[in-house]
Each structure stands twice: as structure tokens, then as C-alpha cells.
Amino acid sequence: MGSTLIRNIGFLVQAFENTPSLCKGKAMNMLNVRENAWVLIENGKILDFGTMDTCPENAGSIIDATGKAVLPTWCDPHTHIVFHGSREQEFVYKLQNMTYEEIAKNGGGILNSAKKLQSASEDELFVAAEARVREMIAFGTGAIEIKSGYGLTFEDEIKMLRVIKRLKEEMPVTIKATLLGAHALPIEFRENRDEFVRIVTEQMIPYAADNGLADYFDVFCDKGFFTVEETDKMLTAADKYGLKSKIHANELDFSGGIQVGVKHNALSVDHLEFTGDDEINTLLKSNTIPTLLPSTAFYLNLHFPPARRMIDAGLPIALATDYNPGSSPSGNMSFILSLACLKMKMLPNEVLNAATINAAFAMEVQNTHGAIVKGQPANVSITQKIPSLAYLPYRFGSNLIEQVILNKA
Ligand code: NIG
Ligand code: FE
Numbered sequence: 001m002g003s004t005l006i007r008n009i010g011f012l013v014q015a016f017e018n019t020p021s022l023c024k025g026k027a028m029n030m031l032n033v034r035e036n037a038w039v040l041i042e043n044g045k046i047l048d049f050g051t052m053d054t055c056p057e058n059a060g061s062i063i064d065a066t067g068k069a070v071l072p073t074w075c076d077p078h079t080h081i082v083f084h085g086s087r088e089q090e091f092v093y094k095l096q097n098m099t100y101e102e103i104a105k106n107g108g109g110i111l112n113s114a115k116k117l118q119s120a121s122e123d124e125l126f127v128a129a130e131a132r133v134r135e136m137i138a139f140g141t142g143a144i145e146i147k148s149g150y151g152l153t154f155e156d157e158i159k160m161l162r163v164i165k166r167l168k169e170e171m172p173v174t175i176k177a178t179l180l181g182a183h184a185l186p187i188e189f190r191e192n193r194d195e196f197v198r199i200v201t202e203q204m205i206p207y208a209a210d211n212g213l214a215d216y217f218d219v220f221c222d223k224g225f226f227t228v229e230e231t232d233k234m235l236t237a238a239d240k241y242g243l244k245s246k247i248h249a250n251e252l253d254f255s256g257g258i259q260v261g262v263k264h265n266a267l268s269v270d271h272l273e274f275t276g277d278d279e280i281n282t283l284l285k286s287n288t289i290p291t292l293l294p295s296t297a298f299y300l301n302l303h304f305p306p307a308r309r310m311i312d313a314g315l316p317i318a319l320a321t322d323y324n325p326g327s328s329p330s331g332n333m334s335f336i337l338s339l340a341c342l343k344m345k346m347l348p349n350e351v352l353n354a355a356t357i358n359a360a361f362a363m364e365v366q367n368t369h370g371a372i373v374k375g376q377p378a379n380v381s382i383t384q385k386i387p388s389l390a391y392l393p394y395r396f397g398s399n400l401i402e403q404v405i406l407n408k409a
Helices: 025-028 088-094 102-105 109-120 122-138 154-170 192-210 228-240 257-265 275-282 296-298 307-312 335-346 350-357 357-361
Strands: 003-014 033-042 045-051 061-064 069-070 075-081 141-149 173-181 217-222 244-249 268-273 289-292 378-386 399-403
Touching: 003 378, 025 154, 025 307, 075 268, 075 335, 075 357, 088 102, 088 399, 109 154, 122 154, 122 399, 141 275, 154 173, 154 192, 173 192, 192 228, 217 257, 217 335, 228 244, 228 257, 244 257, 257 268, 257 275, 275 307, 275 399, 289 357, 307 335, 335 350, 350 357
Parallel strands: 003 061, 003 069, 075 141, 141 173, 173 217, 217 244, 244 268, 268 289
Antiparallel strands: 003 033, 033 045, 069 378, 378 399
């Protein structure tokens, strides 16, 4: 594989001797930056880095990064990129003032995607998801969490997990798989909710865990979807099978999702548009990472999660795209950074930490992604020439990532 020297780097971001820790509260605004720097990659790993006064003379190949930033690739710890077809008709309904919940009640939304997915073959699903992954890489993403959740039957959820497994094997990015067994209640179970919960706990969770098809378990714990009691039951089953949870919570209401997630020591609770003092205090006493998905609030016209209050209270924040066909049909992490600044008043340093170090922790890839660390795999992006790091979220909508170097562990 040889060696690659990136030199004259305008801004080298998140380069550390050892894996950094999660950034919380005030530390979210402290960004690790070296100006006029170099990084040496050997056999796919970070060998060394420093400022230009110590730059090695030679390497197998040399990249000049004058005026550019070198950053760890983004981690995207919450996506639903295995899906079939699209839902632009619902996009139009929303423009005509129908709400997400009304669309869902009428068989649209997740149930609509489930119908489409059930008729698709694994190959079709793989090919479409592969194209999405490639586009995400071009935006600078190097690690992706992918959920099932559009199958809704045992067979179709397992089919989705098999597609995710193949993506793990064949894609150059690192992928984590989540069984989202309880994404929406299929219509035929409306009078028999317990039976669906039983299928999740007694069939989906055991099969996915025993066959190594899932790293995590997820439930949509929210108004109109699954209750706290149902969520508690399903998380208990997931705990028993050694699947940590990463759950959808408090997107549509103060659902109790944050509390039940923390009770089960969830790795992350995600969305959190409805977060008040109780929820913040619960999170402060836990190791659960609040993961915010600002493009969903943007796309559905919801109010945004109170990121500022959460950070000021001392919490960490991770950011993700939620890439899915209904509420966030985009995998552009750079746009997420801009939205987090513009709509949640996060600062440029905070969004950069949230999309790298913290996002890596939110999918447990912090020893391979989210920072540029000696001895660890080189997963780095090189930007265009930029005047400062704040320029990245400032230039919303553009893709300023020029080159992406990926090395799986
Ligand atoms: O994260 N909130 C639940 N699930 C997805 C929406 C999926 C869909 O509408 O298809 C989300 O926003
Ligand atoms: Fe989601």
C-alpha cells in the first residue's frame, strides 16, 4: 500500500496521539486544530503528524493541501438508506398542509415504504443503497449506521439486515447495522398490538442477534407509534440478547422515549425535538448520547431540538442525517452541519465535534473513525481551499469535500 504524505495542510483537524474522549458541554466548542501541518499515512494507518517545521522529506506519494483542511471523515450514526422507491407524492401532500402523522395514519409514511420494500429483491435493494453510500462518501462520510425498519414482517426485516450485511462487506465505509423492528405498527396488527410486539421480541430480536445480523436495536417510541411500555418490553428483550439500543424518541411529543432509553442504558436517543428539563436531567445522569437530526425537523417543519440548552447544561451532542425516503431524503452531512448552526445555534466548532468525535461514539467506531489518531486507520477528507473552518458550515449546500481517503479497520 505504501505511504502518503499530506503536507502544507491549512487546517489539520482532530489529530490526536490517542482516541479523544466524547465532547460534552463547554468542551464541544474546543476544536483540536493545527495550522500549516502534515500527516503521514502508511499502509492505510496514521503513522505520524505535526506542523510543517517537522515535515518528513519523502513518501511514496505526496498530496499538497495548501490552504485546505484535512479532517476525519464524518460519521453518520443514524440512517435508513436501505429502501425501495421514493415518496415525493407525500412531499407534495405536506406542501398542501397534511402533517406527517396524518399521512402515516392514512397508510402513507413508513407503511408506504414497507409496501414498496416488501416487493423488492435483495439485489435491487443493495444496488440502490450502494449508490446512496457512494454519494455519501463524496460528501465526506466514512462511517454509517443503517437501520432496518421498512420490512415490518420477520422475513422482510431479516431481508433488510442481510442487505446491510452485504453493504458492510462490500463498501469501503464502516457500517453498523440496527434492527429497527418496531418502526411502525402494520395495519393488520392495529387491534392486536401485543402480537406484533411478541414477533419483535420472540422472533426478530433472537434471530438477528443469534445470526450476527444486528449491532443495535431500535424502536420508534413516540405519539402514534410505540408506547413507553411497549418500548420497555422490547428493549428488555434486546438487552437479554446483548443488543444495545439506539432509539427514536421525542420527535413528535414528550413521549417518555428519552427516559426509557436511558433506563436501558441506550447508546443513543435520537431526534429529541421535544426535550425539556426533565429529559435533560435524565440524560445528564446517563452515558446515553443525544443524537440530533436537524434535517428531519427542517423537512417536516417541526421545531428544532433545543441543542443550545442541552450543550449549556453540559451534554454531548452527536449529529446525523436520518437519510430516509420520508422525512430526510438526503445523506449530505455538510448540510446537517449548516442546519445545526443556522437552526439550533450550534457554533462551527461544536458542529465539527458533533459530526466527528461524538458521532463516532454514537455508533461505537471511535477507535477507527471520528479523529486522526496515530496507529489507527486513516479515514480522512481533504477540502477545497477554505479561508477558515467556519467557512465549512457557512457555505450551506455546497460540497467542499475534494478528496476522501478511506481505510477500513
Ligand atoms: O427517523 N421517525 C421515524 N422514522 C424515520 C422516518 C421514516 C419515514 O418516514 O420513512 C425518521 O424520521
Ligand atoms: Fe430515523
